[in-house]
Amino acid sequence: MEEPGAVFFTGTAGAGKTSFVRAYAEWMKSAGFEATIVNLDPGLEDPGLEPEVDIRDWVRLADIQDEYGLGPNGAQVAAADMIALKIFEVKQVVEGLKADYVLVDTPGQIELFAFREASKAIVDALGGDRSLLAFLFDPALARTPPGFVSLLMLSATVEFRFRLPLVNVLAKSDVLSPDQLSELTGWAEEPDKLYEAVTRDVPTPDVQLSTELFRAIETMGPVAGLLPTSAKESTGLESFYRECQRVFAGGEDLEPSHTPEPE
Numbered sequence: 407m408e409e410p411g412a413v414f415f416t417g418t419a420g421a422g423k424t425s426f427v428r429a430y431a432e433w434m435k436s437a438g439f440e441a442t443i444v445n446l447d448p449g450l451e452d453p454g455l456e457p458e459v460d461i462r463d464w465v466r467l468a469d470i471q472d473e474y475g476l477g478p479n480g481a482q483v484a485a486a487d488m489i490a491l492k493i494f495e496v497k498q499v500v501e502g503l504k505a506d507y508v509l510v511d512t513p514g515q516i517e518l519f520a521f522r523e524a525s526k527a528i529v530d531a532l533g534g535d536r537s538l539l540a541f542l543f544d545p546a547l548a549r550t551p552p553g554f555v556s557l558l559m560l561s562a563t564v565e566f567r568f569r570l571p572l573v574n575v576l577a578k579s580d581v582l583s584p585d586q587l588s589e590l591t592g593w594a595e596e597p598d599k600l601y602e603a604v605t606r607d608v609p610t611p612d613v614q615l616s617t618e619l620f621r622a623i624e625t626m627g628p629v630a631g632l633l634p635t636s637a638k639e640s641t642g643l644e645s646f647y648r649e650c651q652r653v654f655a656g657g658e659d660l661e662p663s664h665t666p667e668p669e
Contacts, residue, residue: 411533412533412536413537414539415427418544438663438666439507444508447461448489449478482513486519506660508532516560520563537571538571543632544557545578545586549590554590554603575632
């Protein structure tokens with residue numbers, strides 16, 4: 407059996423990572439595939455995720471706060487390093503579950519995953535060369551050209567930090583009108599549309615800054631596509647699977663591990 411692909415879900419707080427992980431795992435099960443959910447957030451308070459592997463079995467935010475007298479932010483930073491020390495124990499549990507995919511829900515605060523050196527060790531241990539980053543765009547932030555560009559730059563920064571394949575995912579697309587959705591996907595597919603939107607209503611002194619930011623994104627590579635999804639409506643999940651398989655298997659389908667559930 408081929409090593410499972412590990413997908414690390416990240417993005418800004420409130421982007422919908424946990425809901426998307428849960429919805430995608432349910433879709434994989436319905437398609438006949440096995441997915442192991444790994445929660446890496448020691449302070450997770452969402453009772454609906456039900457991960458098969460939970461970092462809270464090794465590291466809990468409340469315990470760190472009590473033991474070291476830290477506030478929530480300081481405890482999260484300390485927890486990130488503690489998780490790295492426990493990651494090979496976590497890996498052994500994950501390997502024993504024999505899944506097709508390992509779906510890793512990272513902490514809500516993106517900086518705790520993207521900008522800690524410990525995170526590289528975690529990614530190497532759980533996925534290694536068979537790792538993929540999924541960067542979730544929050545539509546509340548992406549609706550404006552400055553917000554969209556800011557998310558693009560943050561996504562590019564995450565990709566640069568880990569040097570791994572990355573898929574940009576527009577989460578919660580159900581909250582957007584058809585016109586808004588078309589505009590956002592147009593910005594992702596056609597750089598000229600995004601450039602026009604960025605410079606359209608910008609005060610004259612800020613035009614140069616906006617232009618330079620946009621050119622910096624172009625220099626890093628083509629403006630990446632944006633995959634619309636909705637955990638609430640279960641849309642875009644098969645398209646996300648196709649993107650994952652493009653990275654992990656050159657586009658070939660997985661062999662179902664069990665009989666797919668009837669539609």
